[in-house]
Each structure stands twice: as C-alpha cells, then as structure tokens.
Amino acid sequence: MSITSQTELIAVEADGPVITVRVNRPDKLNAVTQEMSEELERIVGAINDDAQVRAVVYTGTGRAFSAGSDIATLDQYATPWEFRNRRDYCDALRELRKPVIAAINGYAFGGGLEASLTCDIRIAAETATFAAPEVKLGWIGGGGMSALLAASIGATNAALMLMTGEAIDAATALAWGLVSEVVPAGDLLERAQELAAVIASRPPIAVETAKANLRAAWNLPQEQAIVYEREMQAITFATDDAAEGRAAFAERRPGTFHGH
Incomplete structure (x- = not known):
C-alpha cells in the first residue's frame, strides 16, 4: 500500500x-x-x-x-x-x-x-x-x-x-x-x-456489496430493491470468503478473508 x-x-x-x-x-x-x-x-x-x-x-x-x-x-x-x-x-x-x-x-x-x-x-x-x-x-x-x-x-x-x-x-x-x-x-x-x-476485518466483497446495496435501496422502488438484494446475496454467497465464513462458523474460529 x-x-x-x-x-x-x-x-x-x-x-x-x-x-x-x-x-x-x-x-x-x-x-x-x-x-x-x-x-x-x-x-x-x-x-x-x-x-x-x-x-x-x-x-x-x-x-x-x-x-x-x-x-x-x-x-x-x-x-x-x-x-x-x-x-x-x-x-x-x-x-x-x-x-x-x-x-x-x-x-x-x-x-x-x-x-x-x-x-x-x-x-x-x-x-x-x-x-x-x-x-x-x-x-x-x-x-x-x-x-x-x-x-x-x-x-x-x-x-x-x-x-x-x-x-x-x-x-x-x-x-x-x-x-x-x-x-x-x-x-x-x-x-x-x-x-x-x-x-x-469483515469480508471485503460482502462489505462493498452491502454499500452498493444500500445505495440501490435508496434509489430503487422497494420490490426492485429486494430483488436486487437477493441477486447480490447470491453473488456474495458464491465467493471463497463466504465459504471461509461458513467453515469458520462451523469450526468456531475467526475467519480469514482475502477478498476472493
């Protein structure tokens, strides 16, 4: 950096x-x-x-x-x-x-x-x-x-x-x-x-997606905002960081996130 x-x-x-x-x-x-x-x-x-x-x-x-x-x-x-x-x-x-x-x-x-x-x-x-x-x-x-x-x-x-x-x-x-x-x-x-x-310390893709989703929520009609949120959830769920988050939860340990 x-x-x-x-x-x-x-x-x-x-x-x-x-x-x-x-x-x-x-x-x-x-x-x-x-x-x-x-x-x-x-x-x-x-x-x-x-x-x-x-x-x-x-x-x-x-x-x-x-x-x-x-x-x-x-x-x-x-x-x-x-x-x-x-x-x-x-x-x-x-x-x-x-x-x-x-x-x-x-x-x-x-x-x-x-x-x-x-x-x-x-x-x-x-x-x-x-x-x-x-x-x-x-x-x-x-x-x-x-x-x-x-x-x-x-x-x-x-x-x-x-x-x-x-x-x-x-x-x-x-x-x-x-x-x-x-x-x-x-x-x-x-x-x-x-x-x-x-x-x-949070998974960076999820954080940046949350920011983008909040902006969409203010700018879209409610039903469209909910649909957009579901699509963004699916995208983040498919990341390596999300897999690491699920594994860390199951193993009762802190997750290590790399933005992938």
Missing part, C-alpha cells in the same frame, strides 16, 4: 487496511479548492484500485471538518455552465467503493455537510456543528445536499436547515439521525478508526 497525497492540503495516513484522508487547510476552515478536489479524486481512484485498503476515515484538521468550497475561488469559473460541469470533492467521495466513515471534528458547513452526507457512517465530536448556509448567499447546495439531507433527517428538518441556513449542534444532529454517535472531541479520530478497523 503506497497511497500518498501530492499536496500538503490533503493528508493521507495508512494504518493496516484503514486509510485516513484528512482535509488539511485549517487556516481556511478546510475550505476546498478545485485543485484539492482534483487531488481527492486521484486519491479515491488509488484507494479503489488497492485491494489492501478495506475502509476509509475522512476528517479535517483543526476546528473544522470542512467549510465547503472556497468561495473566494468560485469566481474563477467563466460561466455558470462551466461551474455546473466542474468535478468536485463530493463527486469524488461518491465514487469510493470502500466504506467511508466521516469523523466530523468541527464545522461541517455547506459542501462540508454534503461531504459528510456522502460518507456511509457519520460520527461527530461534541463540538461539531452542521449547516447548509448557501441560501444566505443566494444559492443552494449542488453536491447532493437536498436529497441526502432529506433522506438522513426527514423532509421537515431538511427544510428547516436548507431554508434558514442556520446551524445545528451535535446533540441535535444525533437526535435527528444525521450522525450515528457523538463523542468527546479528543476521542473522535480514535473511535472512527476503531470502527473502520472493525469493518476492515
């Missing part, structure tokens, strides 16, 4: 099968530029191609998870059409086939909130806050904000956030189902990496 970043603004750390990707621009509240988006897209491609990587933690440095896109750079797009067709960090995160845990250490505003919503599991520090403030500036989010937020916290709570632009705290985020856990700030990264390590 030799996944590295080509910019100090995106940090990559490996611990066995777990990769931690950190937005590392604390002086700008981890606001993301186009160049950072492109580097994240390259890193995601490398992670997808590396069979040794089985889980990802995505987080930020300092007091922000991410304040979203760097607004100061948005005027670089010559036309709204060029702005519409850009590749951004949410696009990159959506393309991750490996499970990804958002460790939300502080402000998750705008595109930072969208990035967290794109992750499979969200864990927040007690000090984290969440907002969709684009409406205050005259536009709305474009990285899946409305659909993902409504799916996560329900239509009325999503409307409250999207239409007021006001922030909610970590306790509210937990009560609404926006995050799975809230932990002390000093414990956040350790807890996220601990959870990632548990996921990484």
Whole structure:
C-alpha cells in the first residue's frame, strides 16, 4: 500500500487496511479548492484500485471538518455552465467503493455537510456543528445536499436547515439521525478508526456489496430493491470468503478473508 497525497492540503495516513484522508487547510476552515478536489479524486481512484485498503476515515484538521468550497475561488469559473460541469470533492467521495466513515471534528458547513452526507457512517465530536448556509448567499447546495439531507433527517428538518441556513449542534444532529454517535472531541479520530478497523476485518466483497446495496435501496422502488438484494446475496454467497465464513462458523474460529 503506497497511497500518498501530492499536496500538503490533503493528508493521507495508512494504518493496516484503514486509510485516513484528512482535509488539511485549517487556516481556511478546510475550505476546498478545485485543485484539492482534483487531488481527492486521484486519491479515491488509488484507494479503489488497492485491494489492501478495506475502509476509509475522512476528517479535517483543526476546528473544522470542512467549510465547503472556497468561495473566494468560485469566481474563477467563466460561466455558470462551466461551474455546473466542474468535478468536485463530493463527486469524488461518491465514487469510493470502500466504506467511508466521516469523523466530523468541527464545522461541517455547506459542501462540508454534503461531504459528510456522502460518507456511509457519520460520527461527530461534541463540538461539531452542521449547516447548509448557501441560501444566505443566494444559492443552494449542488453536491447532493437536498436529497441526502432529506433522506438522513426527514423532509421537515431538511427544510428547516436548507431554508434558514442556520446551524445545528451535535446533540441535535444525533437526535435527528444525521450522525450515528457523538463523542468527546479528543476521542473522535480514535473511535472512527476503531470502527473502520472493525469493518476492515469483515469480508471485503460482502462489505462493498452491502454499500452498493444500500445505495440501490435508496434509489430503487422497494420490490426492485429486494430483488436486487437477493441477486447480490447470491453473488456474495458464491465467493471463497463466504465459504471461509461458513467453515469458520462451523469450526468456531475467526475467519480469514482475502477478498476472493
């Protein structure tokens, strides 16, 4: 495993099968530029191609998870059409086939909130806050904000956030189902990496299929989603890892899984 970043603004750390990707621009509240988006897209491609990587933690440095896109750079797009067709960090995160845990250490505003919503599991520090403030500036989010937020916290709570632009705290985020856990700030990264390590210990084909199946469940009518799930079950059942899982269960021992 030799996944590295080509910019100090995106940090990559490996611990066995777990990769931690950190937005590392604390002086700008981890606001993301186009160049950072492109580097994240390259890193995601490398992670997808590396069979040794089985889980990802995505987080930020300092007091922000991410304040979203760097607004100061948005005027670089010559036309709204060029702005519409850009590749951004949410696009990159959506393309991750490996499970990804958002460790939300502080402000998750705008595109930072969208990035967290794109992750499979969200864990927040007690000090984290969440907002969709684009409406205050005259536009709305474009990285899946409305659909993902409504799916996560329900239509009325999503409307409250999207239409007021006001922030909610970590306790509210937990009560609404926006995050799975809230932990002390000093414990956040350790807890996220601990959870990632548990996921990484599971058979990787089954884990990646579970991720794909969850996405299908949100996007297909219920009957089609159930049919899709049954087909995916049959595929995973035929793998060497599934045979090893059945053998390990019968022999009352831990399984050893290789992604075959």
